[in-house]
Amino acid sequence: MDCDVFNPVDLPCGRTIENRLVKTAMYEHMANFSGGPPNEFHYGLYSEWAKHGWGMILTGNVQVSPQHLTLGRDIVVPPTLDAEDVKPFKKLAEVIHGAVDGTRSLAIMQLSHAGRQSANFIGGRPPFVPPLAPSSVCVGGGHDKNRERSAVSNLIFHALFQVPMEMTALDISNVQSSFVQGALLAYKAGFDGIQLHAAHGYLLAQFMSPKSNIRDDKYSVAPENATRMLSEIVEAIRKVVPTTFIIGIKINSADYVTSGNTEEVSQEGERRVLDHIRTIASWGVIDFIEISGGDYEKPDFMACSGSQKLDRQAFFAQFSRTVMKDLHRSPVPFSSVPLILLTGGLRSHSHLQAALMSKHADLLGIGRCAVLCPDLPKILRLQLQNNKSSSTWADKPFTREPEAVFRASKWIPSVKLIGSGVGTAWYTTRMRDIAISQIKNPRAEPPPADYNRGGLIAVFTMWAWFDCRIAPIWVLGILMVLVVTAGFSASGVIRTPG
Structure with missing residues (x-):
């Protein structure tokens, strides 16, 4: 494997990624209430990433x-999908492709169903009105570890999530058609x-998980099955797009079993997901697989404290290495083997x-560091050019992270989803700051990160940003989230996608 971060790599479909740096999906929270197309805030945000030479840029979940x-x-x-419907999405693709330094990032739309x-x-x-799901099993229900959660934590789950309705054959067909529509x-x-x-x-993971x-x-x-x-x-x-159209999959690397001790859970989870990845690779039509983990019951993908990051990085890296070894021993032709995208904990050049x-990955996913440091590829290039004989900077973190905000999340280890949401809100408001800055002046540098913005302020700022024409039901929903978050913080209970 070529070990230079800035060397290109070919995807099975024949497309080339100009370097290994991937801006992974980050939920923006910028569309209209009740959902909608991309708007000027998305264009402002993605125009900043597009300036700096990322090999591939993924949108937040669509x-x-x-x-x-x-x-x-x-x-x-x-x-x-008439011309007017497609127009805002076409503008977003153009923004992502609009590099100013000659590096044209590949634009990838992440498709999701919650x-x-x-x-x-x-x-x-x-x-x-209940959501659809493979089975009528609520978030937080039917999971052995629920016994370890507090009554307060269980109350939060029941307030936020309904018992879903099991999907019929027609529901499944309609959802499959909606993914094709998205492609x-x-x-x-x-x-x-x-x-x-x-x-x-999310839904596609729900179909693969016994819980x-x-x-x-x-x-x-x-x-x-x-x-x-x-x-x-x-x-x-694949029947409706060209062979050169890229298809990637984001898949869990854990949380595939419902019971057992830690070692048993890890081994069983690894076996299941390896089987799934082997099957996916055998199709011969997937270009990359992103290794991630966790769900709303155990939100590892939103882990934020230092120790959580280290554990998460170590687990995902070792697992991705296992996947790469396994795939390259498989009977799948080498040219059809999906590239592995590792996301999480890559915080310095030495990590990359x-x-x-170590053959942990083919592609290197950067999420939250890309929000703090949108020009990371440009900075790395300059460092490599100016410090070819020096490694003094290689182990330094790319940027400072808002650890002080996340220390507050330790107040409630029993309500991890709410705690994880505080961190998500902080990064969401940071993305909004970048977007507004670029709307005002596309040539300007993005504002420095506001490390003085506390967790509760971030939550309020994230949710209080709405149009006065908002429907009453949305006001009720937002007030519920704010009251729950603030209430648990005040009582010392609170400890917070792409």
């Missing part, structure tokens, strides 16, 4: 169902490809180099 949003301000695939993790009030449905949207808008979000407990799927039909979690939902979507997409040299 929902294929307007009735299954995450936090309300999601980008949503439109019901029709399934049972689409919250009450803000999920795009009328109050108390066609991406193609018509000029994106280079898509990423199917099959991680973090959320207890079906006994052909979409069960039996080994021969577990990836059927995903495979049928991929097959349908080590991941490549």
Whole structure:
């Protein structure tokens, strides 16, 4: 493997990524309430990333169902794909491709369906209308570790998430069609490809997990069925897009089992996800697989404290190395083997180099550091040019992270989802600051990160940013989130996607 971060690499579909640095999906929370197309805030934000030579830029999750949003301000695939519907998405693709230094980033649209993790009030449905899911198992329900959660934590889950409705054969067919619609949207808008979000407990991950799927039909979690939902979507997409259109998948690396001690959970989870990845690779039509982990019940993907980052980085890196070894021993032709994208904990140049040299990954995913330091590729290039004989800077973190904000999240280890949301809010407001700065002056440097912005201020700023024409139900949903967050903080309970 070539170990230079800035050397190009070819994808199985024939497209070339100009370097190994990938700006991974980060939820922006900038669309209209109840979902909508990209707008000037998205254009401002992505124009900043586009300036600095990322090899590939992934959007935040674009929902294929307007009735299954995450936090309300999601980008949503439109019901029709006429010129006016496609226009805002075409502008976003043009923005991502609009490099100023000659490096043209590949633009990838992440497609997602929240399934049972689409919250009450803000999920795009009328109050108390349940979301669709593989089985009628609520978030936080039917999970052995629930016994370890406090009554307060369980109350939060029941307030935010409804018992979902089990999907019928027609529901499954409609959802598959909506993913195909999303892929066609991406193609018509000029994106280079898509990423199917099959991680973090969203719908496609729900079909592959025994804790959320207890079906006994052909979409069960039996080994021969577990990836059927995903495979049928991929097959349908490949029929309507060119062979050079990129298809990636984001998949869990943990949380695949419902019980057992830590070692048993790790081994069983690793075996299951390895089986799934082997199956996915055997299709011969996937270009990259991003390794991630966690869901709303155990939000490892939003881990923020220093120790959590180190544990998360070590686990994902070792697992991704196992995946790469396994895939290159498989009977799949080398040219068809998906590239592995490792995300999480890559905070210095030495981390990047080590991941490549140790064969932990082909591609290097940067999420939160890309928000703090949008010009990271440019900075790394300059450092490599000016310090070829020196390694004094290689181990230094790319930028300072807001650890003080996250220390407050230790106040409630029993309500990890709420705690994780505080960190998410901080980064969301940081992205909004960048967007507004670029709207005002596209030539300006983004504002420095506001490390004095506390967790509760970030939560309030994230949710209080709305149009006065907002519907009353949205006001109710936002007030509920604010009251729950503030209430648990005041009582010392609070300890916070792409």
